[in-house]
Amino acid sequence: MMLLLFVILIFYLNFDLSFGATFTVYSQTKSVRVSVGEDALFNCYLKPEINAENMEIKWLRSQDSSLVHHYRNGRDETVNTDFYGRIQLIKDEIKRGNISLRIQNIKVSDEGSYTCYFQNENMFDEDTTEILPVAIGTGPEFQIEYYSSDKMDVSCFSSHWYPKPEAYWIDNNSKRLQAHSISVTSNEANMYSVKISIYFNKTAKKISCLIQNAQPGGLRLASIHIADSLFPEISGLVASISINVLLPIILIVILYVRDALHQRKRKKVEVNLDPDTAHPDLEVSEDHKRLSHTPIRKDVQMNDRRFDTQLYVVGAEPLRKGKCYWQVNVQNAAHWTIGVARDNVNRIGKINVLPKEGFWTIERINNDYKALANINVPIQIFGKLQTVGVYVNVNKCKLIFFNNGNGKILYKYEDTSLNKVPLLPFFSIWTPAESIHLCSKDCPHCVPNVSNKTTNILPQNFNQNNLDQV
Known part of the structure; x- marks a missing residue:
């Protein structure tokens, strides 16, 4: 009997050695939650530990x-091909049946299940792991537009979300408030942007914008407090008459009179381009108001004031103290940079257009708008942007860009470095056959169908005092 059992055992061992040991494939985790742009690591291993060097190993997308x-x-x-340059197979412990796959720079499109498949000559097994890309958005950022004497339209904006976020306005007691509009859009990379708007009541004082998605930690919260001084004051007599009919007229008259009264106090700046600072591939018009990119490099004298490598130009007069305001018509250009630069910035060789290098700007590249802060900040544009307003208060270290068509703020810099060295208006345009125009009282490009006497005033829902309080 013992001899029979011994023979059976020897036969079983020979069968196992001839046809290969059995194994099971295990994934260490069933799902991998990873931030967009970071790396995902899948661990697959065999039980028992078997040398997998001579096995065939596959990673497949389960959905297709x-x-x-x-x-x-x-x-x-x-x-x-979707993964070229992003895949790394880690084989340090392959002799122990442990192999890992790293996918770099995870995209939203990588979402889904992945199967780990091991096969030798006689058997195979597999297991599945899921990628869950996540992105917690930017901001939130606020945009303010006046509406009436006791309330204003406030919008909260955030981008770079995945999966799709939800947005709410809440009060100090975390009670949800009624928004009058909300929009959620996605870009080509399937990342979401959200904008939610509410009418801010003068008595509310403080409200908060909450944006979240269904992921751990997927929440952004920001609060806004609006001072009473930002609401236009309307007299009791005006309020007792028909507000719907007279209010727009009254506001225009108030702003016009206020602008006239402060003309002497306001530093009036006529911004002109300085052709002696322009890169040789840029063309400055004779009136120093139009900038274009010429396909033929100009034969100009090089000096230490001229940008020699990058397509930049600055204004002729420095902005030393006080308040300054100008407009730039950008409707004929798809790639431009606008802002201010310190007078002593480097103009030779490669230049990083960042605040830490002395540049405070916004930029458009095709349909993407962003502020070139030390960390780039996307700017959401609603409608067509034709004219950019640039407002500088040197004393208060404040720079504001806004859409001159609707008065909405595009981006705001508040930086103590803005008053350390005289500033210069800064411009760039990159694409041949395109141009931008500086607006002035005689400029026909910026405010069509309006008389020259009023083309240089601020938009009707802004004045300089309001901008200083934003």
């Missing part, structure tokens, strides 16, 4: 069974 990465005969290759 497409082959992502393939290892066989000691060699591995990325098969799916």
Whole structure:
């Protein structure tokens, strides 16, 4: 009997050695939650520990069974073109049956289940892991537009979210408030942006914008407090008459009179381009108001004031103290940069257009708008941007860009470095056959169908005092 059992055991061992040991494939985790732009790591291993060097190992996308990465005969290759340059197979412990796959720079499009497949000559097994890309958005940022004497329209904006976020306005007691509009849009990378607007009542004082998605930690919260001084004051007599009919007329008259009374106090700046600072590929018009990119490099004298490598130009007069305001018509250009620069910035060689280098700007590249802060901040544009207003209060270290068509703030810089060295208006345009125009009282490009006497005033829902309190 013992001899029979011994023979059976020897037969079983020979069978196992001849046809290969059995194994099971395990994934260390069933789902991997990873931030967009970061790396995801899948661990797959065999039980029991078996040398997998001579096995065939595949990683497949479960939803369409497409082959992502393939290892066989000691060699591995990325098969799916969506992952070229982003796949790394980690084989440090392959002799123990442990192999990992790293996918770099995770995108929203990588979302889904992935199958880890091991096969030798006689058997195979597999297991599945899921990628869950997440992105917690920017901001939030606020935009303010006047509406009446006791309330204003306040918008909260945030971008770079995944999955789709929800947005709410809440009061000090975390009670949800009624928004009058909300929009959620996605870009080509399937990242979401959200904008939610509410009428801010003068008695509310403080409200908060809450944006979140269904992910751990996926929440952004910001509060806004609006001082009473930002609400236009309307007299009791005016309030007793028909507000709907007379209020727009009264506001225009008030702003016009206020502008006239403060003309002497306001530092009036006529901004002109300085052709002696322009890169040789830029063309400055004879009136120093139009900037274009010429396809033929100009034969100009180089000096230490001229930008020699990058397509930049600055204004002729420095902005030393006080308040300054100008407009730039950008409707004929798809790639431009506008803002201010310190008078002593480097103009030779490669230049980083950042506040820490002495530049405070916003930029458009095709349909993408952003503020070139030390960390770039996307700017959401609603409608067509034709004219950019630029307002500088040197004494208060404040720079505000806004859409001159609707008065909405595009971006605001508050930086103590803005008053350390005289500033110069700063401009750039990159695409041939395009141009931008500086607006002045005689400029026909910025405010069409309006008389020259009023083309240089601030938008009707802004004045300089209001801007200083934003």
